[in-house]
Amino acid sequence: MVFALIAATAALHAVTASGRYTGGARGADAEDAQKLFQDANKAYASGDFAAARDLYEDIVRQGMDGAALDYNLGNTYFRLGQVGRARLLYERALARSPADDDIRYNRDLLQQRIGETPETADGLGGLAGLLWGLTSVANVAFFALLGIGLFRESETLWWGRWLAGIFLALFLTASLAAGRQAAERRGVILVPRAEARTGPSPEESVGFVIPEGQRVVLLEVINDWIQVGLPGKGLKGWVPRDSVEAVRR
Amino acid sequence: MAAWHGFKIDDIPMKRAFCFLVAVSLAGSLRAGDMTWTAQVDRNTITMNDSLRLQLTLSGGKLSVSQPDIPDIPGFRAGFAGQSQNISFVNGAISSAVTFTFLLEPQAPGDHTIPPIPLSVGGQTLATEPLSIKVLPGSAAPLGSRPGLSDGAAPPAAGPTGGAQRNLPGGATPGQNFFVATAVDKKTAHVGEKITLYFRFYSRVSLLSQPGYQPPDTTGFLTEDLPPQRQYSATANGLRYQVTELATALFPTAAGKFTIGPAALHCHVQNFSPNAGDEFSSLFSGFFGQTQQVVLRSDPLTITVLPLPAAGRPAGFRGDVGRYQLSAALDKSAVSVHEPVTLTVTVSGEGNIKALSQPAMEVPPEFKAYETLSSLNISKKNDQVEGSKAFTTVLKPEVSGSLSLPPVRFSFFDPRTGSYQTVQSQKLSLSVAPAPAGEAPPAAGGPSFPLAEGVREISQDIRFIKNTGALAPPRAPLWERPGFKLFQGLPGLAFGLLWIGTFLKERSAAHPRGSAFRRARARAERAAARARPWLDKDLPRHREALHKIFLDYLGAKLGLSPQGLTLEPIQRGLREAGVAPEAVVDVEALAADFERARYTPALLSRSEEEACAQRLAALVRTLDSQWGGKS
Numbered sequence: 001m002v003f004a005l006i007a008a009t010a011a012l013h014a015v016t017a018s019g020r021y022t023g024g025a026r027g028a029d030a031e032d033a034q035k036l037f038q039d040a041n042k043a044y045a046s047g048d049f050a051a052a053r054d055l056y057e058d059i060v061r062q063g064m065d066g067a068a069l070d071y072n073l074g075n076t077y078f079r080l081g082q083v084g085r086a087r088l089l090y091e092r093a094l095a096r097s098p099a100d101d102d103i104r105y106n107r108d109l110l111q112q113r114i115g116e117t118p119e120t121a122d123g124l125g126g127l128a129g130l131l132w133g134l135t136s137v138a139n140v141a142f143f144a145l146l147g148i149g150l151f152r153e154s155e156t157l158w159w160g161r162w163l164a165g166i167f168l169a170l171f172l173t174a175s176l177a178a179g180r181q182a183a184e185r186r187g188v189i190l191v192p193r194a195e196a197r198t199g200p201s202p203e204e205s206v207g208f209v210i211p212e213g214q215r216v217v218l219l220e221v222i223n224d225w226i227q228v229g230l231p232g233k234g235l236k237g238w239v240p241r242d243s244v245e246a247v248r249r
Numbered sequence: 250m251a252a253w254h255g256f257k258i259d260d261i262p263m264k265r266a267f268c269f270l271v272a273v274s275l276a277g278s279l280r281a282g283d284m285t286w287t288a289q290v291d292r293n294t295i296t297m298n299d300s301l302r303l304q305l306t307l308s309g310g311k312l313s314v315s316q317p318d319i320p321d322i323p324g325f326r327a328g329f330a331g332q333s334q335n336i337s338f339v340n341g342a343i344s345s346a347v348t349f350t351f352l353l354e355p356q357a358p359g360d361h362t363i364p365p366i367p368l369s370v371g372g373q374t375l376a377t378e379p380l381s382i383k384v385l386p387g388s389a390a391p392l393g394s395r396p397g398l399s400d401g402a403a404p405p406a407a408g409p410t411g412g413a414q415r416n417l418p419g420g421a422t423p424g425q426n427f428f429v430a431t432a433v434d435k436k437t438a439h440v441g442e443k444i445t446l447y448f449r450f451y452s453r454v455s456l457l458s459q460p461g462y463q464p465p466d467t468t469g470f471l472t473e474d475l476p477p478q479r480q481y482s483a484t485a486n487g488l489r490y491q492v493t494e495l496a497t498a499l500f501p502t503a504a505g506k507f508t509i510g511p512a513a514l515h516c517h518v519q520n521f522s523p524n525a526g527d528e529f530s531s532l533f534s535g536f537f538g539q540t541q542q543v544v545l546r547s548d549p550l551t552i553t554v555l556p557l558p559a560a561g562r563p564a565g566f567r568g569d570v571g572r573y574q575l576s577a578a579l580d581k582s583a584v585s586v587h588e589p590v591t592l593t594v595t596v597s598g599e600g601n602i603k604a605l606s607q608p609a610m611e612v613p614p615e616f617k618a619y620e621t622l623s624s625l626n627i628s629k630k631n632d633q634v635e636g637s638k639a640f641t642t643v644l645k646p647e648v649s650g651s652l653s654l655p656p657v658r659f660s661f662f663d664p665r666t667g668s669y670q671t672v673q674s675q676k677l678s679l680s681v682a683p684a685p686a687g688e689a690p691p692a693a694g695g696p697s698f699p700l701a702e703g704v705r706e707i708s709q710d711i712r713f714i715k716n717t718g719a720l721a722p723p724r725a726p727l728w729e730r731p732g733f734k735l736f737q738g739l740p741g742l743a744f745g746l747l748w749i750g751t752f753l754k755e756r757s758a759a760h761p762r763g764s765a766f767r768r769a770r771a772r773a774e775r776a777a778a779r780a781r782p783w784l785d786k787d788l789p790r791h792r793e794a795l796h797k798i799f800l801d802y803l804g805a806k807l808g809l810s811p812q813g814l815t816l817e818p819i820q821r822g823l824r825e826a827g828v829a830p831e832a833v834v835d836v837e838a839l840a841a842d843f844e845r846a847r848y849t850p851a852l853l854s855r856s857e858e859e860a861c862a863q864r865l866a867a868l869v870r871t872l873d874s875q876w877g878g879k880s
Contacts, residue, residue: 033720044714059720068718075714095726106711132728136737143740150751179728249723 033064041072049079067097071106078110083213084190086110091188091215091247098129114213117232128178135171142168185218187228187244194244196237200225207237218246284309286368288377290353296385300482300491301325301353302455305366305377308346316349317368324361324384325353330455331518350455352491354482355384427452429514431465431547433499439555441570441601442664444499445475445632448512448547451483451490457517457540462495465547466510469554470499471604475629498634500570500601504556514545561669563660565609571600575608575659577674586684589643594657594674597637602627605638608659612644614708615652619643646681647707653678769805770873773798777862788858789850795858795865796843802869803836806876816840832871839864 040055056073074089090107097103142164149157192212197204200222210216216228221241228244229236284307291302307314319327330350353363360383365376427450434445446467450460464472475496483492501507517540557570573596580591596605602625612618619642627636646652654677663670727733757764780794797811804811807822816837823833842861846853 030720037718037720038716041714041716063722064720065723066718066720068715069720072714072718075711078711102712102715109709109711129726129728132733139737140740143744147744147747150747175728182726182729 029062029064033059033062036062037069037072040076044072044076044079049076052076053080065096067093067100067103070096071100071103075106078106083110083114084188087114087213087215088188088190088245088247091186092249095182095247098127110213114211116211116214128175128182131171131175131178135168135175138164138168138171185246185248187216187218187226187246189214189216189228189239189244191243194239196228196235196239198237200227200238204238208235210237210239215247216244218244284370284373284375286370286375286377288363288366288380290363290380290382293381294383294385295355297355297358299355299480301355301382302330303327303351303353303363305349305351305368306346307348307368307370307375309344314347314368314370317366319351319366320364322353322361322363324355324357324359324382325363326356327351327353331457333457352455353382354489358384358386360384426454427516427518427545429512429545429547431509431512431550433509433550433552436551437553437555438501439570439662439664440501440504440557441568441604441662442501443571443600443634444470444501444552446497446499446509446550448495448497450493450514450545451485452493453488453490454518460514460516463513463515464497465512465549466508467497467499469503469505469507470501470509471601473498473500473601473603473629473634475632475634496632498601498629498632499552500604501552501554504554507552507554509550509552511546511549513547515542516545517542557662558667558669563669563671565658565671566660566662566669567606569600569604569606569659569661570664571598571661572663572665572670573598573600573605573659573661573672575657575672575674577654577657577677579654579677579679582678583680583682584646585682586647586649587645589645590679592642592644592654592677594640594642595637596640596659599633599635600661602634602636602638607640608657610640610642610657611655612642613652613654615646615648616654617645617647619645646679647705649681649683651678652681765805766808766876769802770869772805773802773869774866776801777866781862784855784858788853788855789846791858792843792846792850792853792861795861796847799839799843799865802872806872826876828872828875832868832875835864835868835871839868 036055036059040052040059043049043052043055053073053076056069056076059069060073070089070093074086074093077083077085077089087107087110090103090110093100093103094107142161145157145161145164149161189210189212194210194212194214195206196208196210198207210228210230214230217231219227219229219236221227222238224241225238226241226244227236227238287306287308289304289306291304295301305317316329316332319329328351330352332350333348335346335348336344355361360381363380363382365379368375429448429450432447432449434447438444446465448462448465475498479492479494479496481492481494483490499509557568575594575596577592577594580593584590592610594608594610596608607621607623610621621640621642624639624641625636626639627634629635644654656673656676658671658673660669660671662668724730776794776798780791780798783791783794800811800814803809803819803822804814807819807826809818809822819836819840820833823836839861
């Protein structure tokens with residue numbers, strides 16, 4: 001029973017880490033979406049980025065989602081020069097598939113283009129899936145070793161239980177922290193130059209300016225204004241709500 | 250607006266004594282020889298605005314010849330411009346020549362002929378050969394269009410110093426016979442904007458030698474000569490002058506007020522002035538004439554240079570001023586990888602061509618660019634500095650495919666419109682074929698292979714789209730779903746169950762009769778109830794079921810296996826358990842009944858079976874009450 005649990009946990013987290021868990025797309029909807037997806041890919045490959053964007057957006061309007069869809073749509077917006085939209089979609093794709101090297105490469109390249117410093121870009125939030133996977137493995141291993149210890153005892157088992165327990169404690173702590181960060185509301189600036197004011201009013205003075213494509217933390221909403229923060233720089237300011245969009249829908 | 254500026258004349262007197270000694274020592278050595286009388290003009294084609302220099306030379310004759318009478322020359326008006334003598338020693342022989350210079354001003358365009366000019370000398374009459382002259386309609390700028398030139402503009406008064414006040418040929422005052430002046434076409438300009446500086450020498454007499462021009466100090470300006478030197482006639486202060494004009498383009502390098510220093514002209518003129526006074530000088534004046542060196546200087550000019558406006562300055566502006574066009578071209582349209590191709594970017598127009606900066610060229614990373622070389626093509630016509638500057642760059646494509654070079658941009662300030670302009674070239678395309686497979690050169694002493702270039706990143710761009718990908722309705726990440734958190738509790742739960750099972754097992758091992766002992770009566774009663782239907786169907790089977798219940802109960806209570814259980818271990822167990830002897834007797838009796846029934850099943854009756862069941866039930870109750878649940 002214990003080994004069956006380990007195997008099940010490992011399989012579950014392999015799926016989680018790769019981001020290929022898709023849930024249940026149903027029949028005709030999924031087929032239509034896939035056809036649109038292929039048509040959009042062809043349009044992109046032929047250089048018709050506007051047409052590709054429209055087709056990808058049609059898929060989104062159909063209620064479909066996916067890391068590849070976000071990634072491709074992000075590439076399309078990048079080609080069209082809309083770096084804010086591109087960044088937003090790369091972040092969404094990366095949240096869905098954090099281990100995808102292509103998504104991370106394009107996100108990092110865009111980040112480099114807009115002059116965003118790397119230390120503000122990544123946190124534990126993106127590792128939540130991985131950390132929870134490791135936590136699960138440590139969890140299963142720890143209790144499995146405890147279970148084995150009910151039947152036989154050895155020094156190896158004793159040390160194994162201790163190590164598994166320590167790893168479980170570490171991974172669980174990190175996973176909870178990552179989970180909090182992942183749950184943190186993050187957004188991306190979509191306008192070429194967002195003026196962050198000291199208060200939620202156009203009468204307030206401009207504290208700093210945020211470039212398009214910069215990732216920010218979404219803090220508080222008052223009327224048509226939203227407070228955004230740049231934790232790496234220790235800055236907070238208010239921008240119009242329509243100048244920023246949350247990464248998580 | 251042009252401006253006139255005054256002049257100064259400094260003279261340097263000739264060393265008359267030296268000339269005298271030379272003349273006396275040489276005069277006796279002159280030999281009589283064949284005399285020649287020639288006429289020579291400095292050019293055969295002139296315009297109406299030019300003048301012609303006619304030189305009449307008597308060679309081999311005596312030096313003290315009188316000025317020839319010039320006949321009427323059709324189409325020209327002649328004026329005497331001076332006389333000079335020349336004595337030379339060649340291999341011990343002495344030769345002499347006297348030259349009379351006349352300036353001829355054309356009166357009408359067309360083909361004219363200077364007729365033979367006679368000269369009487371030593372009883373002989375000599376005549377020159379006729380000369381054909383072509384006079385073209387005037388092409389130079391009319392008077393008044395050049396800065397500082399207008400009939401109404403009077404030359405400044407003669408300076409008070411030195412030789413300027415001497416009597417000069419023609420009997421005119423020095424200021425009226427020759428002077429210099431400078432003028433500019435504008436006194437206010439932007440940084441880099443062309444200013445034309447004119448230096449003019451006005452003369453009504455001829456010079457004895459080529460004058461020496463000393464240009465002005467133009468600190469704060471880049472200069473560009475504007476040849477050719479022009480000559481024309483002009484009227485100033487009611488007098489007709491022969492004007493020699495030099496033009497120079499000036500390009501201010503910084504904003505502020507700058508001064509163009511005085512320009513100077515060193516020249517030798519003939520002085521027939523009688524102020525030498527003495528007879529000695531007069532005697533030889535006819536032989537050598539009298540020369541003096543004069544230095545003419547113009548007044549300085551002040552130029553105001555404005556800075557280039559900050560408003561509207563393009564990002565790529567590098568300080569170029571003028572009016573320009575831009576073109577770019579590749580010398581090939583199709584090449585192979587690593588095959589060089591030449592990109593030529595040409596900026597052409599009007600301005601300081603030499604100082605043109607290189608247009609901003611963005612070479613894509615697919616190309617390797619080598620050093621850019623530049624070449625100039627400058628034309629200076631009508632006082633304008635025009636031309637082109639070509640920037641040549643050798644490019645080597647590093648990858649194959651259809652490559653393109655982005656447009657080249659060039660920004661400049663146009664002083665005529667007072668605004669910045671940006672011109673750009675067309676986008677250039679280049680078809681690059683893959684490099685042909687190279688063959689390594691044979692190497693002596695062993696196999697060889699091409700040197701690997703190594704991995705080199707050509708450009709950075711986003712990676713391509715993904716052609717496959719699952720699509721599904723949006724869902725929260727797996728680790729945020731409630732089921733995932735429940736899943737995290739499964740290992741702990743499994744371990745808990747396992748631990749409980751182990752605990753119970755251990756407790757059972759520690760108390761072997763525990764569970765079976767406690768549940769023996771309940772099991773016996775449930776089994777008796779299940780066996781009851783056999784009373785109506787199969788009495789032996791009923792008795793057999795009761796027998797099994799009997800053995801199972803006692804086995805469970807005594808901790809013995811019911812299989813093959815005999816009376817002896819039962820009796821021993823009951824005694825060890827402290828069961829009352831009456832109960833033991835009942836057990837023995839019931840065991841005997843079961844034993845007997847096994848051998849005579851046909852004798853069983855229903856009533857007997859019911860009685861047996863009741864006895865068994867009573868026995869179980871009795872024993873159970875006596876054991877009391879203790880193990």
